[in-house]
Amino acid sequence: MNFLTEFGVKPILLLAQVVNFLILLFILKRFLYKPILKVLEDRKQKIAQGLQDADEIEKRLQQITAEREEKLKAAGKDAEGILREATKTAEQIIAEAHVKAQKDIEKLMEKSEANMKLERAKMQQEMQAELVDLVVLALGKITGKVVSSRDHKEMIEKTLKNL
Template sequence: MLLASLVEPSFGLIFWMTLSFLAVLFILRKFAWKPILDGLKDRENSIADALNEAKKAREEIATMKAGNEALMREAREEREVLLKEARDIRDREIAGAKEKAKAEAEAILERAREEIRNEKNAALAELKLQVGELSVEIAEKILLEKLGNDAAQRALVDRMLKDAESRLS
């Protein structure tokens, strides 16, 4: 009898269970489950949003870093180019200056040589002139001494002629 009552649902309990369980279900649905589930969802969404934002910020920083690096590389390359240009210009300038200095020195030397040559010629000419005058004076004195008589003059003419003859032969 008792055992049978165990598997035989009692009317009263079915009645109260249906009534009170459904009532509690509807009350909880409105006043408990809705705020709880909404709250959970909102919190999860806000956490997901925060994570997304953090990820985005990280990505932005990464792109910024990459940009900075590119900029730096560009600047370095430009500096290299500028330095190279400067070096080239300097080399060219130095080479040019050397060339010019050499040419100038050459010209100066040439002018000096020319002057030396001229001076030498002038000195030679004057020397010739003075030697000529001196020899004429000496000759005059010798002639005056040696050719004071006819015999001497004759002998001289003869020697001269002989000389001329030997030179012509």
């Protein structure tokens, strides 16, 4: 062990350095490794949590999108159904209206025809009456004799009827 003294090795210096090193070890462990490793671990967990959350959000978003699409599709189908029904109803209403209008027109025409007939009959009657008067007048003028108007009338009406 003689060579060690040549290197200046002394047990007390060795011991002092060991103590020195252990003090440094303790300080660094307490003030450097512990907080830094803790913060590293915390961050790792936070990042993992964040990624997990992001995944969940993505999943939820997909779910919501799918749901919305489904709902939209259902709503579209419903709307189509409603539209079809409405069209059907409208067509029915129009057809009914057509039928009714036709009926009304027919009724109106019938009525007007009847009216016209009535009018014509009236006119005929009137014309007859006038004709009778005219004939009476003419006969009177021709015969120069005034026939009692009542007799005449009866006679003429009879003749007219026979005509």
